[in-house]
Amino acid sequence: MYVAVKGGERAIDNAHAWLSEERRGDASVTELSVAQIREQMTLAVNRVMAEGSLYDPDLAALAIKQARGDLIEAVFLIRAYRTTLPRFGASRPMDTGTMACDRRVSATFKDAPGGQVLGPTFDYTHRLLDFKLAADGEVPPAPEAPEGAPPAKAPHIMEFLDREGLMQRDTDSKTLPRDLTREPLELPATRDLRLQALTRGDEGFVLGMAYSTQRGYARNHAFVAELRIGKVAVEMDIPELGFAIEIGEVELTECETVNQFAGSKTEPPQFTRGYGLVFGMSERKAISMALVDRALRWEELGEDNLGAPAQDAEFVLYHADNIQATGFLEHIKLPHYVDFQSELELIRKLRREAAAAAQDAPREAAE
Amino acid sequence: MTVETKEKTRDRQAWMGLLGRAEARDLARLWEGFGPLPAHEILRAPEIGGVMLRGRMGAVGDAFNMGEMSVTRCSVRLTDGPDGHAYVQGRSRDKALQAALTDALMQSDAADEVRAKLLDPLAEIESQRRASRAAKAAATKVDFFTMVRGED
DSSP: OOOOOOOOHHHHHHHHHHHHHHHHOOTTSOOOOHHHHHHHSHHHHHHHHHHHTEEOHHHHHHHHHHTTTOHHHHHHHHHHHHTTSOEEEEOOOOOGGGOEEEEEEOSSOTTOTTOEEOOSOSTTOOOOOOGGGGSOOOOOOOOOOTTOOOOSOOOOTHHHHHHHTOBOOOOOOOOOOOOTTTSOOOSSOOHHHHHHHHHTSOHHHHHHHHHHHHTTTTOOOEEEEEEEEEEEEEEEEETTTTEEEEEEEEEEEEEEEEEOOOOOSSSOSOBEEEEEEEESSOHHHHHHHHHHHHHHTTTTTTOOOOOOGGGOHHHHHHHSOHHHHHHHHHGGGSOOHHHHHHHHHHHHHHHHHHHHHHHHHHHHHHO | OOHHHHHHHHHHHHHHHHHHHSOHHHHHHHHHHHOSOOOEEEEEEEEEEEEEEEEEGGGTSSEEEEEEEEEEEEEEEETTSOEEEEEEESSOHHHHHHHHHHHHHTTSTTHHHHIIIIIHHHHHHHHHHHHHHHHHHHTTEEOOOOOOOSOO
16 A cells, blocks of 8 residues: 655655756757657657547657657656546547548458558568668658559448458447546446557557467457558537538558458358557557457357457456556555555564474474 | 538538648648738637547447547637637647638638638648648559469
8 A cells, every 4th residue: 555655855856857857868969859759750659649549749749758758658648638638529430431541451352442552661671770860861752653643532341341241240320439538447348448448558468469369369360351541531510510520630540350250159150350440650559459359359249258368358458558557557666665564564473473383393393 | 401501511611621630830821921810809719628539340330439639629700790610630729710710701701812812722732732642652552463382
């Protein structure tokens, strides 16, 4: 148990002053601007927005600067800020079918209608350090297709399997989703809550859980039917206007997986789906989310519980949040003097008793 | 709703959407060229808040909550003129005020001028940015073909 302590104000002030100095680093090296972080550390910014649950690249960049690049600390800052914002409402569900895709690949159909678009990807790079980046150097603009832009909208690849009836369908029942930032997460958690927890969950944790399903814990051989990244409009109903308007646009990564499914008591043999949708360009996270989403659906699909960690909603959902985890983990470094005193008393007492018993034992044996 | 009001609504949705998506610095620069802010009364001072963004399970199913987006809203009334409203992405109070004034002016006699000097250039900036990204994406389009494996 943590018991409040007093004192140490001057030490704390000095520690924070030193933190600021250390954050700045060597003053002879140019200071980083928030805009530089926003523009050049984009994927870190994306991660902080996704796990911080707030789409605002400027604030995420500021948080990364303030946190000295500690992304979980930055997520913490964003979460704290987010709670101070009045909520104006909720958007209409975003239509990823209208996405302006920077990237769109399918591992299941090589002739995906609309084509496979690699976008600005790390795939097929050799993962060799590029020492040119250590020197100054302007990058030439990326080539543009001579024929210009293709038709804006690309249909979801899943639609083609849907049409053949080989795919378990997701349907819109118009149910309002629950919000785990407004009410505590209770189990059993419906899929809306699970997806919310996963999209804001720690990337490393969700990746590890997803990887465990691939290695055989709740095996669900997944194909990436489609992975798309791009901008999607945000539309909201405005009460004072009486109609909906677009209030902005956000970059999203969406992953749809298709999984083998042999059928169950309630469902015929068909493909089933896992779904990932994450703020920003967050490919690893979106694929991981889709795999874990699929594993957590065992009950509604009538599959067996194999006792795998990724099938255990309580385990996954209660451990995915890196701010909750950090808070509980790190509080044990704060003063626990009173607690520890009693532990110390107890261990001394036990040792006295054990020593006394040891002294008595040979005497008893001798008698 | 009559056909005429439907069309008017669609038109207004289009410019409000354009203002919502615009970069604050682009709108500020265009307003500088446009002139001083018109006389107005503030109905709701620029206010920063959040909007919960929703996605759909499997892209087409039930909605779920993803996370919030920062949004600034503002409402104004032109002196002897119509009201203007704004809900715009980001935390720029200036952008929200300028967007609300633009919305109000678009419902006034100044609409043609505002469209020519503010909205058209804003739309041009957006369409150029989109076209450039789309053309770059198109340049990375691939055709994978399946090789016959070596084994028998």
